[in-house]
């Protein structure tokens with residue numbers, strides 16, 4: 001089950017997606033975090049954020065809408081109240097970082113570098129739920145490259161860049177991040193979406209729009225992962241709608257080196273465990289000795 005993302009070695013390819021496990025302990029009582037390959041923290045910003053007005057979550061057919069808006073404790077409280085506990089978890093810890101200017105991303109990473117004790121960064125340039133920053137940085141190759149360049153010079157830790165699927169040309173953003181030294185790319189984040197309550201004729205979410213996750217986005221994310229793996233050599237981490245071992249294996253066959261599970265954990269906190277068991281069972285049944293052997297084995301029709 002071991003996989004490598006550049007210099008980062010994971011005991012298995014399953015990562016808990018940012019925003020699902022908070023700072024590690026929220027799900028620690030119900031998910032054996034020692035079994036997952038990595039935990040990605042809730043995205044952190046320099047200053048604490050309250051996030052958007054409620055309601056911030058709504059279920060829609062086959063998916064979950066959220067408009068959390070990067071609510072988080074801020075770097076100072078993260079370092080003083082949460083990091084020690086995270087460090088004691090028997091898994092890889094990936095700190096998700098966000099910002100509203102390139103300078104903010106850089107300052108945040110410098111603060112975290114001073115304390116250390118975690119394994120990698122996931123650079124969130126794909127949050128659709130904030131007015132500035134977030135997805136804006138992921139929407140053009142030039143802006144994405146600017147963030148990665150600024151952070152590359154501040155840290156030797158692996159930089160995983162989380163791309164937005166809300167673009168028409170995701171390969172150009174992926175290539176820009178790769179050329180600035182990204183170690184891996186997460187593809188992707190939620191799709192911009194909206195729901196309406198017909199009785200009140202109001203948007204269901206307090207922020208009007210939000211991001212769609214869950215099974216509804218899997219096929220769209222699959223296409224984005226395929227486009228990216230066909231354009232770069234940097235390892236790709238698939239994220240979008242994974243609920244079963246089969247979902248995860250499809251992404252691996254398409255070319256993902258690892259994968260993240262998000263919304264599925266809200267429906268069934270045993271999902272990570274059963275996905276891992278299902279992958280082991282699939283490999284046993286098919287005589288596959290390692291997950292890495294399956295990566296990128298998609299059979300394409302002859303043209």
Ligand SMILES: Cc1cc2nc3c(=O)[nH]c(=O)nc-3n(C[C@H](O)[C@H](O)[C@H](O)COP(=O)(O)O)c2cc1C
Nearest residue numbers: 017018019043066124189213214240241242262263
């Ligand atoms: C409630 C909620 C909060 C999230 N918060 C973050 C976040 O802080 N940073 C981030 O990069 N992604 C965040 N995401 C996006 C997930 O990490 C993931 O990319 C997305 O949900 C797609 O995966 P899924 O279909 O498996 O849920 C959040 C998603 C949800 C549902």
